[in-house]
Amino acid sequence: MAADPFDSALDLLRRLNPKHTADHLNAIISLAPDLTEDLLSSVDQPLAVRRCKQTGRDYLLCDYNRDGDSYRSPWSNKFDPPLDEAGPGGVGEAGNEGAGEGAIPGERVRKMEIKANEAFDVYRELYYEGGVSSVYLWDQDDGFAGVVLLKKSSPQDGTTQGVWDSIHVFEATERGRTTNYRLTSTVILSLSSTANTLGELDLSGNMTRQVEQDLPAETDENHIANIGRLVEDMELKMRNQLQEVYFGKARDVVGDLRSIGSLSAGQRDRDAQREIISSMRG
Incomplete structure (x- = not known):
């Protein structure tokens, strides 16, 4: 039985350098254009930055604020470039709620989106001391969903x-005074150095983790606080795991391959060790 092209594309991308995911993805799409939408919605890639023409503030691009080649700014709620026959926020006169396809959230969820962007802008400054953050929300039948982006x-x-790059996609299912939150978080890390002291170094990878939790939420402000805590806890756990897995393992491998000290110093230590052993035997 022939392999499914979509599964084969995902399998190939998992084996290529995540630092160049965007280039690899474009190459695959050029070979199989019918997979474009499925791949763009399924593959996490490094986030791109664009400046909002209305507010002058930077925002991040992803599949959740995209309609074709247009992207919605969380600050102005406008699409850039503007969509044809667009109403407020870039949505056609008939309206379209949800994620993607020229959609903007409803009035209630849009208010939460504004407050969430303000909250994560503070979070970004405290934890990252720079960078760019964006939050996009959309309506669902039994609640709402969204994505928190940090770069x-x-x-x-x-x-x-x-x-x-961190991408946190969540769904909030409202059940009276309690809400079920399902969070899927992906971190894409890329480090490179060509310094003379280290030589050429390229360390890139990604990590995805999921969590589900029921939390009390009687107001929209509670939703923002709950999402903030979930994202904060997840980022802390993933950062610690990356530090242990990526940096710890890389340090062990480099330590086994090359000694930090000079050859002469190592030889002196070995000679001294042999003398001690010989004197103990004598």
């Missing part, structure tokens, strides 16, 4: 470069 790039000095 931080280290200053480039010509020899080193580092980029952190």
Whole structure:
């Protein structure tokens, strides 16, 4: 039986350098255009930044605020470039609630979206000391859903470069005074260095984790606080795991491959060890 093209594309992307996911994805789409929408909605790739023409503030691009080649700004609620026959926020006169396809959230969810962007803007400044954040929400029949995006790039000095992208997609199912939150978080990390002291180093990877929790939420402000705590806890756990898995393992491998000390110093230590052992035997 022939392999499914979509599954084969995902399998291929998992084996390629995540630092260049966007380039690999574009190459696959050019070979199989009929997979475009499925791949764009299924593959997490490094976040791109665009400036809102109405407010002058930066925002992040993803599949959840995209309609074709247009993206909705969370600050102005407008699509750029503007959509044809668009009403407020870029939605056609008939209206369209949900994620993607020219959609903007309803009035209640849009108010939460504004407050969530303000809250995560503070979170970004406290935890990242820079970078860009964006939050997009959309309506669902039994509640709402959304995505929290965070991006931080280290200053480039010509020899080193580092980029952190975190994507937190959640669904909030309202059940009276309690809401069920399902969060799927992905972190994409890319580090590279060409400094003479280290040589050429390229460390890139991604990690995805999920969590589900029921929390009390009687007001819309409670929703924002709950989502904020879930994202904060998840980012802390994933950061610690990345530090242990990526950096800890890389340090062990490098330590096994190359000694930090000089050869002469290592030889002196071995000679001293042999002398001690010989004197103990004598």
